[in-house]
Amino acid sequence: MESRPAKRKVLLGLLGSQLDAANGPGRWERWRPTVSLGQHSELLFDRFELMHEQKFQDLADRVAGDFSAVSPETQVCLHEAAFENPWDFEGVYAKLHDFAASYPFDPENEEYYVHITTGSHVMQICLFLLCESRHLPGRLIQSSPPRKRGDTASAGSYQVIDLDLSRYDRIARRFAQAQREGVSFLKSGIETRSNLFNAVIDELEQVAVASRAPILLTGPTGAGKSRLARLVYELKKQRRQVDGRLVEVNCATLRGDGAMSALFGHRRGAFTGAVKDRAGLLKEADGGVLFLDEIGELGLDEQAMLLRAIEEKRFLPVGSDREVASDFGLICGTNRDLVAAVRKGVFREDLLARIDLWRFELPGLVDRREDLEPNVDYELDSVARRLGRRVRFNKEARRRYFAFANDPGSMWRGNFRDLSASIERMATLAEGGRIDEASVEAEVGRLRRAWGACRAGVLENISREVLEGVLGVARAAELDAFDAVQLAQVIRVCRASRSLAQAGRALFAVSRVKRKTSNDSDRVRKYLGKFGLSWDDVV
Numbered sequence: 001m002e003s004r005p006a007k008r009k010v011l012l013g014l015l016g017s018q019l020d021a022a023n024g025p026g027r028w029e030r031w032r033p034t035v036s037l038g039q040h041s042e043l044l045f046d047r048f049e050l051m052h053e054q055k056f057q058d059l060a061d062r063v064a065g066d067f068s069a070v071s072p073e074t075q076v077c078l079h080e081a082a083f084e085n086p087w088d089f090e091g092v093y094a095k096l097h098d099f100a101a102s103y104p105f106d107p108e109n110e111e112y113y114v115h116i117t118t119g120s121h122v123m124q125i126c127l128f129l130l131c132e133s134r135h136l137p138g139r140l141i142q143s144s145p146p147r148k149r150g151d152t153a154s155a156g157s158y159q160v161i162d163l164d165l166s167r168y169d170r171i172a173r174r175f176a177q178a179q180r181e182g183v184s185f186l187k188s189g190i191e192t193r194s195n196l197f198n199a200v201i202d203e204l205e206q207v208a209v210a211s212r213a214p215i216l217l218t219g220p221t222g223a224g225k226s227r228l229a230r231l232v233y234e235l236k237k238q239r240r241q242v243d244g245r246l247v248e249v250n251c252a253t254l255r256g257d258g259a260m261s262a263l264f265g266h267r268r269g270a271f272t273g274a275v276k277d278r279a280g281l282l283k284e285a286d287g288g289v290l291f292l293d294e295i296g297e298l299g300l301d302e303q304a305m306l307l308r309a310i311e312e313k314r315f316l317p318v319g320s321d322r323e324v325a326s327d328f329g330l331i332c333g334t335n336r337d338l339v340a341a342v343r344k345g346v347f348r349e350d351l352l353a354r355i356d357l358w359r360f361e362l363p364g365l366v367d368r369r370e371d372l373e374p375n376v377d378y379e380l381d382s383v384a385r386r387l388g389r390r391v392r393f394n395k396e397a398r399r400r401y402f403a404f405a406n407d408p409g410s411m412w413r414g415n416f417r418d419l420s421a422s423i424e425r426m427a428t429l430a431e432g433g434r435i436d437e438a439s440v441e442a443e444v445g446r447l448r449r450a451w452g453a454c455r456a457g458v459l460e461n462i463s464r465e466v467l468e469g470v471l472g473v474a475r476a477a478e479l480d481a482f483d484a485v486q487l488a489q490v491i492r493v494c495r496a497s498r499s500l501a502q503a504g505r506a507l508f509a510v511s512r513v514k515r516k517t518s519n520d521s522d523r524v525r526k527y528l529g530k531f532g533l534s535w536d537d538v539v
Contacts (some may be wrong), residue, residue: 007111008174008273009072011037014127015052016118025064031145031156033117034063038071039155045113051081051099086120093126098510100135111162112138127465132163139163149276153504179205185238186231190378192408194368195319200360207358208232209239214310214330214355218338219495222415225333228362229291236289242329244288247281247466252297255294259302267395270319280317282309296336296347296357301512303348310354323370330355350388365412365419366506367498372405375416379423391427401440467491470538471531487531490524500524500535 013034020034034050037043048067052060057080064076070214082097105112114126114131130136140161147157182205192198207215215232226248233246254262257271282290292298298306309315312329314323332355341347365372384390393401402409404421412418426435426443466490467476479487490507490528497503504520528534 004490007109008114009044010138011045011048011115011141012111012112012136013037013048013050013064013115014119014123015050015056016058017053017056017059019020019118020492021059023062027062032063032066033143033145033156034115035066035070036143036155037115037141038067038159040158043158045071046110048074048076049079049103050076053077053083053086054080056328083123087122089122090125092120092122093129096123096130097135098127100130103138107137112136113140113141115143116140130463165452182209182235188378190371190374192368192374193370194363196363197368199209199373204228204232204358204360208235209241211358212241212329213357214332215227215361216355216357217331217333217362218359219335220364220415221335221415222363222413223335223362225362226291226293229293229331229333233289233291233329236329241411243251244286244290244328245284246289247285247328248291248293249281250293252294254298254302259299260305263302264305264315264317265324266318267320270317274319278317280324282315282328283324283326286326287328289329289331291331291333293333294335295332296334296338296341300346300348307348307351307354315537347481364496365415366410367502369406372402372419373504374420376405376423379420380427381391383424383427387427389433391430391433393440394437397435397437397440400437401435401443403469404444405439408505410447411451411506420445470533482532490527494524494538 009242016033020032022032038045038048048059048064050064050067055268060078067076080101081099083095084091086092114127116127119127127136128140129421131138132138140163141158142161143156143158145156183201186201186205194514204215207213219225229248230246233242236242246255249262260266261270261274261278261280263281265278265283265301266274268274268277271387292306305315307383309326312326314325316323338347338352338356342349342352346391380391386401405412414421425446426439429439466525467479467484470476470491471479476484490503494500494503494504497506500521506523508520508523
């Protein structure tokens with residue numbers, strides 16, 4: 001079988017106006033990085049593409065001649081490159097990118113080496129980036145002077161760097177380990193089993209360490225948005241991406257004239273009661289992270305100010321004519337449908353577009369029942385640290401509690417907040433550090449009563465307001481009380497669900513077990529159809 005001819009070796013580099021500069025016979029007594037690459041007998045280049053600025057034409061001609069003298073086999077080609085400012089990143093990158101785009105690379109027959117010892121540091125960085133992105137399809141080569149000063153007979157040394165990290169098992173393992181540690185940190189060390197939740201956290205970890213863009217955490221109340229925001233901040237701090245503090249605020253608490261002052265600060269005398277200057281929460285978050293929980297509750301005026309602060313990192317405190325700068329990271333949390341809020345005119349579309357680059361929806365506890373057990377164990381350990389004593393279930397009590405917790409009728413309205421409070425109560429009352437069956441039964445009754453009271457309040461609210469919004473005042477008034485209560489319950493479950501199927505599973509949890517086949521989505525669809533409604537009408 002005929003062997004394939006070896007690929008031609010091509011060197012690409014930049015003229016070093018300082019390191020390569022030398023004149024007269026004495027130049028051979030000096031180590032010059034560009035010329036040195038032609039002095040290694042084991043590294044023979046077929047062609048050398050040397051870029052230089054026009055003002056260094058004489059030096060380029062001399063270096064090209066000297067390279068040909070030490071490596072007659074190499075064809076040296078000079079390329080004039082007009083770098084207006086060798087320290088201007090944007091300008092340098094554009095010039096080198098244009099060179100790469102226009103050069104007739106032939107990877108099938110040639111292999112390329114990119115010399116990064118010469119040129120300004122900005123030029124070297126740009127060459128690195130272009131190689132990493134494969135715009136320059138070559139390997140980096142770094143030349144070094146002789147170890148012994150005055151050793152003019154030596155060409156020094158060189159090192160070839162391949163940016164294909166998949167070839168470096170140790171580096172790959174280190175990156176993978178760092179990512180695993182970051183993911184585990186965001187999960188508080190809990191070995192969660194939910195594929196849905198784990199996928200969210202995997203992506204969040206990547207975004208948290210790679211991006212400074214705003215992060216939007218959505219999900220029902222109690223799903224863990226606030227705790228996750230704190231963990232994201234701590235992860236960024238560990239990776240030295242922020243050095244400031246975490247500033248948290250629940251936007252639902254910001255009302256009236258005080259909202260602007262709380263967020264953006266004020267100057268003394270700006271309004272009655274402003275007896276001294278106030279920095280404001282955005283300024284306090286300078287260099288750190290601002291967590292705006294329940295951002296959907298923020299007023300439209302505050303939203304407009306916030307948008308400018310996010311985009312320009314500057315804002316005007318109340319009563320001031322001088323702008324204040326604050327460079328903060330932003331995490332937002334909400335349990336509201338912000339797209340629906342935009343349609344209703346209570347949330348700015350441009351602000352949503354700005355904070356919605358990275359949206360992570362946290363599932364509620366009913367969608368993560370496989371995570372009940374590891375979270376219960378986590379909560380028990382947390383309580384033990386606070387109480388200073390170990391607390392555990394006995395075998396039957398644990399079985400009974402998880403049977404209740406996993407029952408489809410247990411809706412966990414407060415999500416993990418309900419679960420945490422439940423474990424705290426049982427652990428506090430556990431005699432001898434053991435939670436027994438009686439404690440579990442008492443807690444089950446307590447939760448059912450609480451959820452029942454909540455259900456009654458929600459139904460009353462829906463019957464009075466939401467039914468009128470869905471059906472109109474006239475049609476809602478025509479419903480019998482029985483139908484109104486039943487339809488209100490169906491609407492509540494639909495709005496708490498992500499799909500018809502999920503709503504059907506919740507509404508028909510008991511009867512579906514007795515059926516050989518079930519189509520929960522169709523059952524919900526037909527029920528709504530009795531009132532002339534569809535899924536889109538009620539969610």
